Amino acid sequence: MSVVELDDVVVLLGRFPALAGASLRVDAGEAVLLHGPNGAGKSTLLRLCAGLLRPESGSARVLDTDLGRDRRSVRPRVGYVGHQSMLYDDLTVAENIRFWGRAAGVSTEQQEASARRMRIEERLFDVPVSRLSAGQRRRTSIAVAAARRPELWLLDEPHAGLDQSGRDIVDALITDAAASGGAVLVASHELDRVEPVVHRRVTIIGGTAVESEGTTRVR
Amino acid sequence: MLVAQKDLRIELRSKVALNQVVPFALLVLVLFGFALDADRASLTNFTPGLYWVAILLASVLAVHRSVGLEAGEGAREGLLLSGMRPESVYLGKTLALIAQILVVALMMLGGVVILYEAPVDDGLLLVAALFGAVLGVGAAGTLYGALLGGQRARETVLPILLLPVLSPVLIAATRAFGDAMGTVATDGWQWTGLLFGFGAIYLALGVVSHGVLMEEN
Amino acid sequence: MTHVGYLIAGWGVVFVGCGGYAWSVLRRARRVAARVPDERARWMTSRDAERIGES
Amino acid sequence: MSATGSRTTRVLGVAVLIGAALLVYLAFVATDPDVRIDATSGEEIGQFDAVRLIYVHVPAAIIAYLAFFVTAVGSAVVLKNRSVWWDLVAGASAEIGSLAAALALITGSIWGRPIWNTWWEWGDVRLLTTLVLFMLSLGYLAVRRLEGTAEMRAKRSAVVGLLLIVNVIIVNRSVEWWENQTLHQQSTIADATIEDLTLFTLFFSMFLGLAAYVWMLIHRFRLAWLERQDERFGLDEAIERRRAEAEGVST
Numbered sequence: 001m002s003v004v005e006l007d008d009v010v011v012l013l014g015r016f017p018a019l020a021g022a023s024l025r026v027d028a029g030e031a032v033l034l035h036g037p038n039g040a041g042k043s044t045l046l047r048l049c050a051g052l053l054r055p056e057s058g059s060a061r062v063l064d065t066d067l068g069r070d071r072r073s074v075r076p077r078v079g080y081v082g083h084q085s086m087l088y089d090d091l092t093v094a095e096n097i098r099f100w101g102r103a104a105g106v107s108t109e110q111q112e113a114s115a116r117r118m119r120i121e122e123r124l125f126d127v128p129v130s131r132l133s134a135g136q137r138r139r140t141s142i143a144v145a146a147a148r149r150p151e152l153w154l155l156d157e158p159h160a161g162l163d164q165s166g167r168d169i170v171d172a173l174i175t176d177a178a179a180s181g182g183a184v185l186v187a188s189h190e191l192d193r194v195e196p197v198v199h200r201r202v203t204i205i206g207g208t209a210v211e212s213e214g215t216t217r218v219r
Numbered sequence: 220m221l222v223a224q225k226d227l228r229i230e231l232r233s234k235v236a237l238n239q240v241v242p243f244a245l246l247v248l249v250l251f252g253f254a255l256d257a258d259r260a261s262l263t264n265f266t267p268g269l270y271w272v273a274i275l276l277a278s279v280l281a282v283h284r285s286v287g288l289e290a291g292e293g294a295r296e297g298l299l300l301s302g303m304r305p306e307s308v309y310l311g312k313t314l315a316l317i318a319q320i321l322v323v324a325l326m327m328l329g330g331v332v333i334l335y336e337a338p339v340d341d342g343l344l345l346v347a348a349l350f351g352a353v354l355g356v357g358a359a360g361t362l363y364g365a366l367l368g369g370q371r372a373r374e375t376v377l378p379i380l381l382l383p384v385l386s387p388v389l390i391a392a393t394r395a396f397g398d399a400m401g402t403v404a405t406d407g408w409q410w411t412g413l414l415f416g417f418g419a420i421y422l423a424l425g426v427v428s429h430g431v432l433m434e435e436n
Numbered sequence: 437m438t439h440v441g442y443l444i445a446g447w448g449v450v451f452v453g454c455g456g457y458a459w460s461v462l463r464r465a466r467r468v469a470a471r472v473p474d475e476r477a478r479w480m481t482s483r484d485a486e487r488i489g490e491s
Numbered sequence: 492m493s494a495t496g497s498r499t500t501r502v503l504g505v506a507v508l509i510g511a512a513l514l515v516y517l518a519f520v521a522t523d524p525d526v527r528i529d530a531t532s533g534e535e536i537g538q539f540d541a542v543r544l545i546y547v548h549v550p551a552a553i554i555a556y557l558a559f560f561v562t563a564v565g566s567a568v569v570l571k572n573r574s575v576w577w578d579l580v581a582g583a584s585a586e587i588g589s590l591a592a593a594l595a596l597i598t599g600s601i602w603g604r605p606i607w608n609t610w611w612e613w614g615d616v617r618l619l620t621t622l623v624l625f626m627l628s629l630g631y632l633a634v635r636r637l638e639g640t641a642e643m644r645a646k647r648s649a650v651v652g653l654l655l656i657v658n659v660i661i662v663n664r665s666v667e668w669w670e671n672q673t674l675h676q677q678s679t680i681a682d683a684t685i686e687d688l689t690l691f692t693l694f695f696s697m698f699l700g701l702a703a704y705v706w707m708l709i710h711r712f713r714l715a716w717l718e719r720q721d722e723r724f725g726l727d728e729a730i731e732r733r734r735a736e737a738e739g740v741s742t
Contacts, residue, residue: 010730012640015722020733040736052296054642071434076302084293086300088225090232099225103301128232206736362654366647370637380630380651383623384658387665413665424657428650431570439541439605443519446601450547451511453594457587458707465495465714472720479576479716 002061003028003152003183004049006209009058011041011048018044020207021058031174031184033194036204042187043082045204046154049185050080063151076104079150081158085137086144089130093120093140096129100144114147118169134161139169146173153177153184159193171197222303222311226288227318235284236319244277244327248334259336266337267396267403271389274327275356278320278385279378282360285316290369299433309361309429313422317357324349340401348395348407351414355388358421365425365432387417495713503706510699517692518546544602546692550700551595552621558588558704559624559655562631566652569645578645579719581652582635583711587704589628592621620663627655641719 004026011019019041026032034042047053049062051071060067065074087096101111118139129137138161145153158170174184174197188194195201203210230236251269255262262269289295298308328349331337339345363381367373391410398407469477496504524540565581568574599618600610612618635648 012726014638014640015726015729017726017730017733020730050300052299072302075300078300080296080300082293082296084296086293086297088229088288088294089292090229091225095225095228099221100297100301102221103298103303105302207730207733366634366650367637370639372633372637376630376633376637379626379633383626383630384654386623387661390665409668413668417661417665420657420661424654431646431650434646442541442601442605443543446544446598447515447547449597449601450551450594453590454703454707457590458710461707461710461714462495465710465717468714468717468721469495472717472724476720476724477717478713 002026003030003063004185005059005061006045006048007059009048009060010056011044011053012056013044013053017056018207019048022204022207022209024202024209026183026185028183029178029181030200031178031186031198033191033198033201034185034187034204034209035189035191035201040204041207042204043156044207045209046080046156046185046187047082049152050078050154051075052080076148077150078152078154079145079148080154080156081138081141081145082156085129085141087129087137087140090128092126092128093132093136094125096140097144097147101147104148106147110149111147114143117146117173118143119165135163135166138162139166142170142173150177151182153182153186155184155186155188157188158186159188159190167193174198222298222308223314223318224311226285226312226315229288230315230319236281236323240277240280240284240319241323241326243280244273244323245330247273247276248327248330252334262335263337263400264402266331266335267393267400269335270327270331270337270396271352271392274320274324274352275382275385275389277323277327278356278360279381281316281319281323282364282377282381283374285312285319285361286364286368286373295369295433305430305433306426308433309365309425310422312365313357313361313425316361317353320353320356321350324353338400338402341399341407344395344407344411345399348392348399348411348414351395351411351418352388352392354418355414355421356385358418358425359384359388362421362425362428362432365429368432388414391417495710495717500706500709503702503709507699507703507706510695510702514546514692514696514699517688517695518543522689522692541602541605542689544598546696548595548598548602549693550697551591551598552617553697554700554704555588555591555595555621555624557701558584558591559628559659561708562588562652563656566649566655569649570653573645575645575719578649579712579715580708582648583708583715585628585631585635585652585655586711587707589625589632591700591704592625592628596621596625616663616667619666620659623662624655624659627658631655641722 002025004024006022006024008021008023009019010017010021022041022045024032024045034045036042044053048055048060048067051062051067051074054071055068062074063077065071067074086100088099091099097111097115098108101108120136120139120143124132124136129140132140138158142158153174155170155174159167162170171193174186174194177184178199184198186194186198191201248269251265251273252262255265289298328345332339360381363377363384366380367377370376391413394403394405395407395410395414397403398405398410522543524542561584562581565577565584568577569581596618599621603612604610631648631651634651635644637644637647639647
């Protein structure tokens with residue numbers, strides 16, 4: 001079963017075609033690495049799959065939903081972690097997790113489990129997000145997304161700003177998600193880091209996706 | 220309600236409304252005092268008008284702040300991704316905005332009573348009109364604020380969009396206050412009814428259109 | 437005739453306003469039209485998008 | 492084929508020009524100034540020659556309201572079925588509408604000076620409503636100019652366009668309540684003292700205004716369509732260029 005099915009999709013940012021006819025298939029249980037130069041369209045592709053952008057032409061199906069028709073029902077089912085933290089700076093870590101958890105209808109236990117899993121230190125819970133380091137923020141955002149138990153993970157440079165233990169947690173997250181029948185799309189420049197945990201590598205250049213030769217299948 | 224709670228908690232932490240919007244509104248009042256040459260009689264006469272002009276200007280700031288909360292760090296996208304219904308987001312943000320403007324308006328009321336020695340004849344009417352007007356400002360402000368969302372031109376476009384829309388609020392609130400302060404012979408309750416009507420219309424419009432607006436920014 | 441100044445001003449504003457607007461529209465149109473191929477220049481003959489978001 | 496002209500618009504344009512010349516003749520030569528004799532004092536009263544201003548003021552005001560009505564209808568259709576055609580019509584109509592509203596305000600003010608003895612009358616319902624309409628229309632046009640894709644622009648401005656008419660109604664009601672006395676001529680046409688030729692000229696001026704509106708609307712719509720096509724045409728090229736980036740790297 002395909003979780004993501006893109007066929008010749010064009011996405012506009014203003015008048016700029018950030019995706020210029022990209023095609024991609026990702027099956028359930030698969031972790032796929034997206035790589036390519038800056039500005040190639042990786043982030044746009046992830047945001048498209050999250051239902052945040054509208055396909056201008058071509059067909060885009062995510063989790064069996066046609067994004068051209070309905071983008072709303074896809075959103076709560078994906079775990080999107082982008083460049084922005086999507087956290088409120090003035091609220092504490094605990095308040096952010098609680099707010100976003102309740103907004104998505106996630107139980108308190110699930111929220112707590114997710115925070116534990118990201119190994120967010122207890123002492124940080126009452127610290128406003130504005131005083132966190134970039135890595136701590138990233139952990140918090142991933143914890144918020146993980147609490148929803150997404151069927152499709154969309155990770156945009158998830159390792160950026162994380163320390164070694166944080167990176168290990170992200171790697172474990174990717175592996176577990178794929179192993180439990182979900183799908184993962186990771187955009188990253190750190191090939192060495194991500195290659196071992198993904199099944200397949202896709203290159204994105206000039207707004208189109210190119211399936212890489214010699215896909216490395218590690219697990 | 221969740222969103223309202225969140226907005227108000229942020230406000231309690233950052234105290235932007237308290238530390239920046241209230242002083243701004245009071246400053247406007249003081250400037251009016253200077254401009255009108257400290258003529259007691261005319262100052263008392265103009266109190267309702269000056270008061271509401273100051274409130275509307277301060278409200279534009281409050282709307283900016285309310286929209287700005289979602290604009291920073293991609294929180295707007297977070298709301299979209301959370302699958303929360305756009306209507307409840309709208310109602311929550313409106314409620315929080317109303318609460319903040321209400322606090323500003325009440326403090327300002329103290330300001331005019333002290334600074335302009337505004338006579339208060341009918342306290343009940345005063346408070347009722349205040350609620351009605353703030354309801355309208357909050358409902359319309361959130362609606363037009365959502366419209367501009369993360370636009371870079373927001374700061375310049377919001378006032379020219381919002382202030383004409385709020386002109387009926389200005390008229391009605393000024394009249395109702397005029398009656399309550401005994402400076403104008405008119406039926407203030409009728410005007411208060413108009414204020415609540417305006418608020419109800421905008422609340423309904425906001426609930427209906429917020430889904431479209433949240434998507435399209 | 438009375439109020440001659442007012443009459444000139446009123447009628448003048450209307451003619452200048454309409455004329456100026458019409459002129460500016462025509463001028464802008466000429467400039468844009470030069471960049472658009474003839475077969476796509478009219479809605480009637482090139483309805484490639486009747487709904488927003490379709491193409 | 493000229494940029495936005497066609498046989499229809501040329502015929503219509505020439506007709507409007509001839510009509511305008513005819514209107515000038517009717518307004519300044521054929522019709523009489525408004526002079527009446529006061530029954531008690533025997534003095535001459537009335538608007539004298541200033542009455543000739545209503546032949547531009549009234550059509551401007553009517554076209555302004557008509558234009559925004561069209562904008563509101565267009566906005567509603569856009570929200571309902573995402574029609575591109577109506578989006579462009581709504582935008583075109585609003586632009587003409589704000590021009591007409593401005594002209595109505597200016598001519599009204601010029602007329603008011605000799606007749607009401609004031610450039611501006613705060614108590615007047617229609618005056619204030621039109622003023623607020625004008626300001627709201629500036630907001631609408633500002634929203635249309637905001638950045639974003641064509642789709643965003645269409646939806647956003649459709650909401651504003653629809654609210655525009657709601658706002659105008661609310662403002663009108665509240666101002667009427669505020670100052671229910673009005674200096675405005677209560678429906679000039681119903682006034683039995685108006686002579687036939689004056690009445691005819693007034694109707695003619697409205698008809699001419701309507702024709703001029705239609706002419707401008709067609710041209711403005713075609714301009715908007717051209718701009719849209721230009722944007723889309725540029726898009727195909729941009730996609731090609733974007734794809735070329737990929738080939739440059741993979742080879």
